[in-house]
Amino acid sequence: MIGPHRIEGYAIVSTDGMIADGNGAMPDSIRNEADQRFLQTELDRAAAIVHGRHSHEGGPRAARRKRIIVTRQVATAAPDPSRANAVLWNPAGATIEQAVAMLGPGEGTIAVIGGTEVFGLFLPLYDAFHLTRAAQAAILGGLPLFPEVGPDAAPEDVLARHGLHAGPRRDLDAAAGITLVTWERPRQ
Numbered sequence: 422m423i424g425p426h427r428i429e430g431y432a433i434v435s436t437d438g439m440i441a442d443g444n445g446a447m448p449d450s451i452r453n454e455a456d457q458r459f460l461q462t463e464l465d466r467a468a469a470i471v472h473g474r475h476s477h478e479g480g481p482r483a484a485r486r487k488r489i490i491v492t493r494q495v496a497t498a499a500p501d502p503s504r505a506n507a508v509l510w511n512p513a514g515a516t517i518e519q520a521v522a523m524l525g526p527g528e529g530t531i532a533v534i535g536g537t538e539v540f541g542l543f544l545p546l547y548d549a550f551h552l553t554r555a556a557q558a559a560i561l562g563g564l565p566l567f568p569e570v571g572p573d574a575a576p577e578d579v580l581a582r583h584g585l586h587a588g589p590r591r592d593l594d595a596a597a598g599i600t601l602v603t604w605e606r607p608r609q
């Protein structure tokens with residue numbers, strides 16, 4: 422939690438746990454309409470979104486959403502001069518609580534949507550992580566979901582290592598092999 426806000430992560434990964442190719446682009450093989458509908462609906466309910474400078478979610482309702490953009494272009498946290506509803510945040514110089522207070526979100530969750538370093542930064546804090554898998558796609562030499570993902574650690578291993586527990590698997594698009602598992606941190 423950050424104050425009253427639950428922290429929830431969202432990602433779609435390849436069979437080998439990658440979120441993008443080695444050039445930092447998200448290939449069509451892990452883009453899926455049902456997953457996009459799920460993500461966009463969840464983000465509409467969120468109080469704020471957190472993402473790195475290359476991971477804007479896009480879509481027709483994006484401008485209405487409040488967001489924290491992770492970047493080293495500022496030393497601490499500052500309103501984004503080029504975008505209403507946005508705060509630029511450098512985790513090395515300000516806490517997430519300070520960035521959230523500056524943004525002033527309403528009620529709801531804080532949704533973390535990537536990329537690799539940003540997903541990793543929140544591992545100790547997630548209340549839930551919504552992990553979509555694309556069973557028909559591998560991305561050799563891609564960007565991993567978390568910095569810890571590699572030949573010996575799948576995304577699920579990393580989530581379990583950080584105290585989250587898997588919920589039931591849901592088919593989002595059975596024909597395309599797209600499944601969703603929500604990982605939850607047990608309440609204390």
Ligand SMILES: NC(=O)c1ccc[n+]([C@@H]2O[C@H](COP(=O)([O-])OP(=O)(O)OC[C@H]3O[C@@H](n4cnc5c(N)ncnc54)[C@H](OP(=O)(O)O)[C@@H]3O)[C@@H](O)[C@H]2O)c1
Nearest residue numbers: 432433440441445447473474475476492493535536537538
């Ligand atoms: N499959 C999925 O679910 C999913 C999810 C998210 C993203 N993606 C894809 O992944 C690709 C981008 O991934 P990425 O990991 O390169 O992108 P990213 O995290 O969105 O952007 C990287 C930038 O964010 C800033 N940043 C990241 N960590 C930081 C830290 N600890 N401190 C300060 N600034 C930090 C830096 O910005 P500055 O250069 O401004 O300092 C860095 O250059 C895109 O293709 C995107 O579409 C896929």
